[in-house]
Amino acid sequence: MHENRRSFREGAKDIAPILLGVMPFAMISGITAVNVGISQPMAMAMSVFIFAGASQLAAYQLIAAGALPLVVIYTALVVNLRFVVYSASIAPYFQSLSTPWKWLYAYMLTDQGYAISLIRFREDETVSRAWYYLGASLPVWLVWQVFSAAGIFVGSAVPAHWGLDFAIPLTFMAVLVRSLENRAAVIAAVVGGVGAAAGYHLPLNLGLVLGVAAGILAGFAVDVASRPRRARKGER
Amino acid sequence: MDATAILWITVATAIGTFLLRLSFIQVFANREVPPILEQILRYVPSAAVSAIIVPAIVFTEETLDVSLGNERLIAGLLALVIAVRTRSFPLTVGIGMATFWLLRAVM
Known part of the structure; x- marks a missing residue:
């Protein structure tokens, strides 16, 4: 029992500095949601039930642009595909949990909680994995909801003509730069962006759908093409 | 966009996102992501x-x-x-x- 509480506290302690970055992100999410015309209760429901900031911002941007609902859903889910990778690499540590706990822990899976937990799990055998993860993830959830609510409240007081929805592409600039880990990722971004813009006037928002697909394929192709060369360099 | 459409977006994205998160934790607990x-x-x-x-x-x-x-x-x-x-x-x-x-x- 004492061990569990210690593990929970360790998780909460390790996540604390990261929470500072969650706060403005949640604020922007809440502000932009109401600024693109989503009602306050619905904006809060999205924050609670979707609980994935980047996909929420993507949805708000596309709702503002008047995209088809199916395209909004598609894009939001594509943005969240990374959770499959997180889910796979953290799954071995949660195997002994009962189903309700697995569901709760899956719901709470975030970039921040995942990253901090995986680092600790790999280097520390003594910590209670389930309690450490809960200690790291619960604060992220709480901070996200409280600051989303604050953003929804503040955003409702800001008139739409201020153009605060422009904060969405700006926020994504910061997200994008962090994702550009190699040349292939840069190519994926250039092809995705130019492709989506080139196909902007296609029916059914196909430009966005095709742009994303082309970007992913381009990044993958450059990655595959550059691997053997790197391997050869290693041999020399 | 009307409120009904936004409601459907919320429901579908929430369920879809949850399933992506749950995928390997629940369903494929013993498998690895294929490298490709x-x-x-x-x-x-x-x-x-x-x-x-x-x-x-x-x-x-x-x-x-x-x-x-x-x-x-x-x-x-x-x-x-x-x-x-x-x-x-x-x-x-x-x-x-x-x-x-x-x-x-x-x-």
């Missing part, structure tokens, strides 16, 4: 985020506007430089918004 899938998924964030940013800054009122008169484009490019240099989320959004407002007031 992982290699593809690595480029999803860059491609998707960029595909959202670019149209949002190069189009004004449904028309392509790649000129100095497009405040969103100029402010967006400056924000990109700030993002690359500082990697700071508040600085990127803060300076980008301030530039956007300034340009809009001047032009």
Whole structure:
């Protein structure tokens, strides 16, 4: 029992500095949601039930642009595909949990909680994995909801003509730069962006759908093409 | 967009996102992600985020506007430089918004 509480506290302690970055992100999410015309209760429901900031911002941007609902859903889910990778690499540590706990822990899976937990799990055998993860993830959830609510409240007081929805592409600039880990990722971004813009006037928002697909394929192709060369360099 | 459509977006995205998170934790608990899938998924964030940013800054009122008169484009490019240099989320959004407002007031 004492061990569990210690593990929970360790998780909460390790996540604390990261929470500072969650706060403005949640604020922007809440502000932009109401600024693109989503009602306050619905904006809060999205924050609670979707609980994935980047996909929420993507949805708000596309709702503002008047995209088809199916395209909004598609894009939001594509943005969240990374959770499959997180889910796979953290799954071995949660195997002994009962189903309700697995569901709760899956719901709470975030970039921040995942990253901090995986680092600790790999280097520390003594910590209670389930309690450490809960200690790291619960604060992220709480901070996200409280600051989303604050953003929804503040955003409702800001008139739409201020153009605060422009904060969405700006926020994504910061997200994008962090994702550009190699040349292939840069190519994926250039092809995705130019492709989506080139196909902007296609029916059914196909430009966005095709742009994303082309970007992913381009990044993958450059990655595959550059691997053997790197391997050869290693041999020399 | 009407409230019903937004409700459906919320329901579908919430369920879909939960299933993506649950996937390996519950269903494929003993399997690994195929390496090729992982290699593809690595480029999803860059491609998707960029595909959202670019149209949002190069189009004004449904028309392509790649000129100095497009405040969103100029402010967006400056924000990109700030993002690359500082990697700071508040600085990127803060300076980008301030530039956007300034340009809009001047032009």
